[in-house]
Each structure stands twice: as C-alpha cells, then as structure tokens.
Amino acid sequence: MKRVAVAVAILSAFSGMTYAHDAGEFFIRAGSATVRPTEGSDNVLGSLGGFNVNNNTQLGLTMTWMATENVGIELLAATPFRHKVGTGPTGDIATVHHLPPTLMAQWYFNDASSKFRPYIGAGINYTTFFDEKFNDTGxxxxxxDLSLKDSWGAAGQVGVDYLINRNWLINASVWYMDIDTDVRFKAGGVQQSVSTRLDPWVFMFSAGYRF
Structure with a gap:
C-alpha cells in the first residue's frame, strides 16, 4: 500500500506540472542576432550612388515580463553591431557601430499551458550610433568628420517559444525596425548630410530561462 501511495503521489506531482507562460513570470533569452539592413539613401555627393551597409551578427538579449498568460512586454538589447558602409564605385569607406534597444508589447497564441507558443509584437525602437569612422579609402x-543622427521608429516582430521543461525554452524570432538617420560628414572641408534609411530585418535564435 505504501508503494501505491508513493506512486500516486508522484503521478499527482507530474500531472500538476505545467509549461505555462504564467502571469507575472519573467523570461530571459540569449542567442545570435543578425541585423540585415534594407538600406537606401540619397545619392552621395551626387555621383557615388547611395550608401550600402553589410550584415552583422552579435549576441542578442531579450527580457520578457508576462502581464497575463497571453500578453507580454519585451525589451531587446544586444552587444554593439558593427557595419561596414560603402558606395558602389568606391567600396567600403567607413565603419559604424550602433545599438537598437527596442520595447515590444506581445500577444501569445495557443493555450497558456501549451509547450508551443507563437506570438506577435509591436513597439518602438531607439537606435543610437557611435564610433563612426572613415577608413583609409574614405x-x-x-x-x-563622420556622424549619424540617432533614430526613433516603429518596430514589429513574430516569434515562437518552445518550452523544453518548466524553466528552459528555445526561441526563434524575426524583427523589423524602422531606422532613418542623417549621415553627416565633410567632403573636401564642405559639410554634407545624406538622408539614409536602414530599416533592418533582425533574425534571432536563442535559448531562454524563465523564473
């Protein structure tokens, strides 16, 4: 009888375990974040065409607070992204670093106890640029005297969590950010300003822990 009682207790404990995204919980996710700009700009000095910007991958970090079982608030952070900037005729002429902290309100689909939780989000992005430098070619x-104006813009995302157990999960998400800036520099000592659109897609693959 004691063995039966122990077995019943164990089964009851396991039946009570859920993988739910419960209200009040926090999630921390960390993984690779790749920024892929869909850049466009005014012509540079009238003859060099628009700027082009390469992709870059860094450590991405997110923290999510579940306001309810279906509504989350998420903050995106990362180590600084570094991009090479160029024009068609000249190749790379500069490097630029930026950080794009982004705040999202999210809606999680499926039942709260499901291990598979797709979600969508919308929010606001702030991008700050720093350590802007022309290389020897530039x-x-x-x-x-290269500098880029900081940017505010809208952002959106789609993603999915897969809960491995009560505490650990894996995640995949795609972000879109509206990033517009003015690229300021001097050419032959004359001040220039080129309106530039970056508007990147960000692809993130991560592991997460909740508490």
Missing part, C-alpha cells in the same frame, strides 16, 4: 577621397 579619407583618401577627402571625407572626414
């Missing part, structure tokens, strides 16, 4: 072309 300097040889007479370019100097």
């Amino acid at each position: 300097k040889a072309a007479g370019l100097s």
Whole structure:
C-alpha cells in the first residue's frame, strides 16, 4: 500500500506540472542576432550612388515580463553591431557601430499551458550610433568628420517559444525596425548630410530561462 501511495503521489506531482507562460513570470533569452539592413539613401555627393551597409551578427538579449498568460512586454538589447558602409564605385569607406534597444508589447497564441507558443509584437525602437569612422579609402577621397543622427521608429516582430521543461525554452524570432538617420560628414572641408534609411530585418535564435 505504501508503494501505491508513493506512486500516486508522484503521478499527482507530474500531472500538476505545467509549461505555462504564467502571469507575472519573467523570461530571459540569449542567442545570435543578425541585423540585415534594407538600406537606401540619397545619392552621395551626387555621383557615388547611395550608401550600402553589410550584415552583422552579435549576441542578442531579450527580457520578457508576462502581464497575463497571453500578453507580454519585451525589451531587446544586444552587444554593439558593427557595419561596414560603402558606395558602389568606391567600396567600403567607413565603419559604424550602433545599438537598437527596442520595447515590444506581445500577444501569445495557443493555450497558456501549451509547450508551443507563437506570438506577435509591436513597439518602438531607439537606435543610437557611435564610433563612426572613415577608413583609409574614405579619407583618401577627402571625407572626414563622420556622424549619424540617432533614430526613433516603429518596430514589429513574430516569434515562437518552445518550452523544453518548466524553466528552459528555445526561441526563434524575426524583427523589423524602422531606422532613418542623417549621415553627416565633410567632403573636401564642405559639410554634407545624406538622408539614409536602414530599416533592418533582425533574425534571432536563442535559448531562454524563465523564473
């Protein structure tokens, strides 16, 4: 009888275990985040065409607070992204670093106890640029004093959590960010400003822990 009682107790404990995204819980996720700009800009100095910007991958971090079983609030952070900037005729002429902290309100689909939770989100992005430098190619072309204006814009995302157990999960998400900036520099000592659209897609694959 004691063995039966122990077995019943164990089964009851396991039946009570859920993988739910419960109200009041926090999630921390960490993984690779790849920024892929869909850049466009005014012509540079009238003859060099628009800017082009390469992709970059860094450590992405998110923290999510579940306001309810279906509504989450998420903050995206990352280590600084580093992009090479160029134009068609000249190749790479500069490097630029940026950080794009983004705040999202999310809606999670499926039942709260499901291990598979797709979600969508919408929010606001702030991007700050720093350590902007022309390389030797840019300097040889007479370019100097590079700076980029910080940006505010809308953001959206789709993603999915798969809960491995009560505490651990894996995640995949795609973000879109509206990032517009003015690229300011001097050409031959004359001040220039080029309106530039980055509007990147961000692809993140991560592991997460909740508490």
